[in-house]
Amino acid sequence: MSDTTGSGRGAVVVRLLLAGPLGIAAWLLLRWWAYVAHEIRWDCDSGGCGTNDPRALLLIGGIAAGAALVVVLWWIVRVVGFGLAVALCSFAMVRGWRAADGGAAGANADAITLWSSVGLAGICLLALALAFELAATGTVARLCGQLSAPARLSDFEPAKGLRGGGTGLMTFTDRDGQVHSRRLRADPTWFHLPVRAIYPRADPSRSRLAAPWYRPWESATDDSGVTGKAELVQQLERLAALHRAGDLSDAEYERAKAKLLGSAPQT
Structure with a gap:
């Protein structure tokens, strides 16, 4: 990170x-x-217009x-x-x-x-x-007094009804040292970018995901051979379907998904 x-x-x-x-x-x-x-003088004829004026x-x-x-x-x-x-x-x-x-x-x-x-x-x-x-990016929320902490996205799951996206598990540590995890809607290209969690001072469980300002188009696809966001989502959906059908074990599914997202699998 x-x-x-x-x-x-x-x-x-x-x-x-x-x-x-x-x-x-x-x-x-x-x-x-x-x-x-x-x-600038233009000379026009049946073939179009042109000029020699640089x-x-x-x-x-x-x-x-x-x-x-x-x-x-x-x-x-x-x-x-x-x-x-x-x-x-x-x-x-x-x-x-x-x-x-x-x-x-x-x-x-x-x-x-x-x-x-x-x-x-x-x-x-x-x-x-x-x-x-x-x-x-959470800038407005921080200006309004909410807190911010570095977060990590993992365990992407394609979701029906979320066009070109899915959900991910956001994990962060609040200012008191408590670790929180929450499943939220997430763009698959954000999974190895430095995202942040934005949360109210009184209730960190109501956190939300803040995108980084710098978000390259191909940020999560450089090492996986996938050439764009749409193709990445399609690949993840295929993996999820194979996993549901029993053609991939839990470990094989997690390794393949981590490879597509450009991050190391969890151990």
């Missing part, structure tokens, strides 16, 4: 260091493109930088990063068009109105996604 925590923190730092330059690049390139777009590449570069920003931030803040990129790119172009129009209503008025709306939608998406992440 400590190795996972250390590598996760290192990956977060690297991605945040990359996000800054990518965001600045997206802003500058798209703002510059919007400012000079009216000066400034047309500013748009492509800005979009590429914005897309890279989404990818870099996805493992840390997921949809928050997408909303941020949409808002940043939209308002960058709006600033460029306004500068080109001299601050007054001009030829770019319609584009400014449209992309201002897109930018505001991006801010709304960012706010909603951030609220979800703050709740899912």
